[in-house]
Amino acid sequence: MSGLYDGWILEHSKAPRGAARLEGATHSARRDNPFCGDRITLDLVVRCERIVAVGFEARACAICIATGSLLTSLAEGLAVDDVTGLVESARAAVDGTAAEPPAHLEPLALIRTVPTRRRCATLPFEALQGALEDR
Amino acid sequence: MALDVRAVRRAFPGIRDGEAYLDTAATAQKPEPVLERLRWAYVEASGNVHRGAHRRSALATEAFEAARARVARFLGAPSPQQIVFVRGATEALNLLATCLGALRLQPGDEVLVTAMEHHANLVPWQLACARHGATLRALPLTAEGALDLSRLDDLLGDRTRVLAVTHASNSLGTVNDVARLAAAAHAVGALCVVDGTQAVVHGPVDVSALGVDAYVFSGHKVYGPSGIGALWARGELLEAMPPYQGGGEMIATVELAGSTYAPVPHKFEAGTPHVAGAVGLHAALDYLEGLGWEAVRAHEQRVVDHAEAQLGQLPWIHRMGTTRPRVPLVSFTVDGVHAHDVATILDGCGVAVRAGHHCTQPALDHFDVAATVRASFGVYSTLEEVDQLVAGLRRVREVFG
Ligand SMILES: Cc1ncc(COP(=O)(O)O)c(C=O)c1O
Numbered sequence: 001m002s003g004l005y006d007g008w009i010l011e012h013s014k015a016p017r018g019a020a021r022l023e024g025a026t027h028s029a030r031r032d033n034p035f036c037g038d039r040i041t042l043d044l045v046v047r048c049e050r051i052v053a054v055g056f057e058a059r060a061c062a063i064c065i066a067t068g069s070l071l072t073s074l075a076e077g078l079a080v081d082d083v084t085g086l087v088e089s090a091r092a093a094v095d096g097t098a099a100e101p102p103a104h105l106e107p108l109a110l111i112r113t114v115p116t117r118r119r120c121a122t123l124p125f126e127a128l129q130g131a132l133e134d135r
Numbered sequence: 136m137a138l139d140v141r142a143v144r145r146a147f148p149g150i151r152d153g154e155a156y157l158d159t160a161a162t163a164q165k166p167e168p169v170l171e172r173l174r175w176a177y178v179e180a181s182g183n184v185h186r187g188a189h190r191r192s193a194l195a196t197e198a199f200e201a202a203r204a205r206v207a208r209f210l211g212a213p214s215p216q217q218i219v220f221v222r223g224a225t226e227a228l229n230l231l232a233t234c235l236g237a238l239r240l241q242p243g244d245e246v247l248v249t250a251m252e253h254h255a256n257l258v259p260w261q262l263a264c265a266r267h268g269a270t271l272r273a274l275p276l277t278a279e280g281a282l283d284l285s286r287l288d289d290l291l292g293d294r295t296r297v298l299a300v301t302h303a304s305n306s307l308g309t310v311n312d313v314a315r316l317a318a319a320a321h322a323v324g325a326l327c328v329v330d331g332t333q334a335v336v337h338g339p340v341d342v343s344a345l346g347v348d349a350y351v352f353s354g355h356k357v358y359g360p361s362g363i364g365a366l367w368a369r370g371e372l373l374e375a376m377p378p379y380q381g382g383g384e385m386i387a388t389v390e391l392a393g394s395t396y397a398p399v400p401h402k403f404e405a406g407t408p409h410v411a412g413a414v415g416l417h418a419a420l421d422y423l424e425g426l427g428w429e430a431v432r433a434h435e436q437r438v439v440d441h442a443e444a445q446l447g448q449l450p451w452i453h454r455m456g457t458t459r460p461r462v463p464l465v466s467f468t469v470d471g472v473h474a475h476d477v478a479t480i481l482d483g484c485g486v487a488v489r490a491g492h493h494c495t496q497p498a499l500d501h502f503d504v505a506a507t508v509r510a511s512f513g514v515y516s517t518l519e520e521v522d523q524l525v526a527g528l529r530r531v532r533e534v535f536g
Contacts, residue, residue, distance in 0.1 A: 004479065004483075005476070005479075005480060005534045005535075006534070010534070010535070035491065036474070036475050036490065036491045036492070036505075036506055037491060037492045037496070037499070037505035037506045038473075038475075038505070038506075039505065059505050060473065060505075061473035061474075061475040061476050061506075062472075062473060062476045062535075063475070063476070114479055116479075117475065117479060120475065
């Protein structure tokens with residue numbers, strides 16, 4: 001676990017970006033991790049098939065909150081069609097199936113060192129995909 | 136005689152100095168005698184039970200039935216024929232909810248559980264109630280994490296058919312007065328089913344003295360193998376309940392038009408059972424009782440007292456479940472740090488604890504927390520391990536500053 005809690009995870013979890021529900025959200029989803037009781041609710045504002053704002057509220061661990069925070073910067077400005085790609089690459093970065101994650105997903109590779117916590121990091125991405133699919 | 140903890144630790148190859156295993160309530164480590172008997176079962180008693188005329192089959196059958204008698208003695212059951220081998224407490228409770236449900240539940244009836252049940256003693260009753268049109272009720276908790284018995288009279292009534300309650304809570308440590316609860320259930324004509332999973336490993340249990348109707352536990356939590364557990368129920372209930380699963384072992388005669396069933400307990404044991412598991416469980420019970428309950432209790436109490444005293448010094452720790460008597464575990468939250476992050480950092484300090492809702496979501500909802508950290512102790516736990524936990528918790532606070 002060396003390094004897990006001395007870099008971006010701690011920073012983002014202490015001052016998460018976009019950690020609030022969005023007024024006027026066009027899409028929302030809630031996801032639970034039954035393993036640990038983490039819960040995240042993610043809101044999106046989508047205009048012209050593009051995500052213009054992301055907000056989330058989490059009752060969750062530092063890893064989940066930090067990944068949610070990271071996600072908001074990755075998803076804002078993204079075309080709806082590109083979300084599946086982002087979610088898949090994020091998952092691959094976390095579980096190690098992508099040997100070299102792309103630079104913007106590099107931080108997620110840290111989670112590989114704690115296999116029991118991978119779901120904590122993928123939960124926000126599940127919520128992102130869910131928000132677009134749940135409708 | 137005090138417990139010789141060094142000797143105990145040497146008997147457990149999974150226990151190593153420097154690594155504090157404080158998750159015995161999730162699953163206990165296994166002592167050598169259990170591992171040896173598992174090997175014996177697969178090497179020597181390596182035939183199928185109750186079939187085949189050869190030596191290995193006879194040996195397996197004999198060992199399996201000896202394990203049944205051992206479990207009966209462990210629980211104070213009147214007869215080995217009232218012990219059903221199952222995969223674990225979860226399967227035992229599903230069996231009871233399904234088969235007692237079929238026997239007893241009618242539309243409009245009620246089942247009473249408690250807000251501290253493990254999901255294994257809650258979800259099967261939800262399913263049974265849905266199947267039979269019955270209603271599930273739950274006895275709430277007090278602020279200390281005890282059952283709120285002042286509500287018992289309201290909730291237990293002449294529509295109640297079953298009271299399903301845990302003997303000891305795996306997330307709060309609370310020990311329930313099941314004898315009193317069983318008497319209250321019987322007074323309204325209900326049956327009392329007890330989940331003994333967390334209780335049997337910390338002290339002697341006598342189902343006859345408790346006056347309950349069914350009692351279950353898992354082997355892996357009493358220093359035995361996983362995949363084996365036991366269910367005791369009153370003989371007349373086992374006779375009256377319909378079978379749970381169909382297949383080999385559980386039948387008397389089979390014709391295409393229909394079948395008759397084997398006598399209890401075999402009626403509830405369809406298919407090839409976990410013979411090695413039962414043999415290993417037998418060895419685990421011998422080992423545990425061989426240590427002496429007095430010694431086990433005194434030792435575990437000393438460890439948990441030390442943990443409570445140490446944690447009590449840390450103002451940023453909040454404990455859930457503070458009643459007495461308790462089983463030796465402490466459940467708590469750390470100010471400003473999620474339980475899972477605590478557990479991951481502790482793991483890095485060589486301390487294994489459980490974090491989460493411990494399969495008792497309603498109990499944690501009662502305390503309005505999503506997850507707690509739980510340190511649980513067993514016969515091999517030491518005061519030094521508690522100190523290692525406390526040092527690890529200080530580290531957690533440093534990291535999260
Ligand atoms: C109180 C209690 N009941 C039931 C169970 C379920 O046991 P198993 O998973 O071995 O079937 C557990 C295990 O976590 C428990 O602690």
